[in-house]
Amino acid sequence: MKLVDCGATELYEVNSLHVFSDDERGPHSKHHVFNRITYDANILWFSITGFSVEHRLAKVTQWFGLFENLFCATCSVCNRHLQIDPRTTQYLPPLWRDIDVKAGESSKAFHYGCLESD
Numbered sequence: 472m473k474l475v476d477c478g479a480t481e482l483y484e485v486n487s488l489h490v491f492s493d494d495e496r497g498p499h500s501k502h503h504v505f506n507r508i509t510y511d512a513n514i515l516w517f518s519i520t521g522f523s524v525e526h527r528l529a530k531v532t533q534w535f536g537l538f539e540n541l542f543c544a545t546c547s548v549c550n551r552h553l554q555i556d557p558r559t560t561q562y563l564p565p566l567w568r569d570i571d572v573k574a575g576e577s578s579k580a581f582h583y584g585c586l587e588s589d
């Protein structure tokens with residue numbers, strides 16, 4: 472995040488998002504799972520550039536909240552927890568979350584590989 476001086480008003484500009492564990496300093500994680508979430512968070516962040524920063528922060532925060540079951544969710548396609556990720560060639564939990572969740576419903580989790588083969 473970068474502070475932008477606009478005269479009397481100070482604005483913050485978000486250049487990128489980074490996800491890492493509590494025991495890391497960042498900006499990059501040693502864990503593939505957090506690096507994949509970082510990648511998707513930035514795709515989400517920059518895909519909604521037409522909205523206000525407040526709206527975008529609310530949307531990304533909502534999306535991060537969908538990961539409360541990150542290490543216990545099973546994939547909605549294969550019903551497994553871990554699968555080889557086609558991009559990192561590492562075993563990862565289902566990391567894809569649909570952000571358009573209706574109130575009262577829980578988000579479904581998917582492996583990238585299961586989405587691509589579906």
Ligand SMILES: [Zn+2]
Pocket residue numbers: 546547548549550551554565581582585
């Ligand atoms: Zn799967």
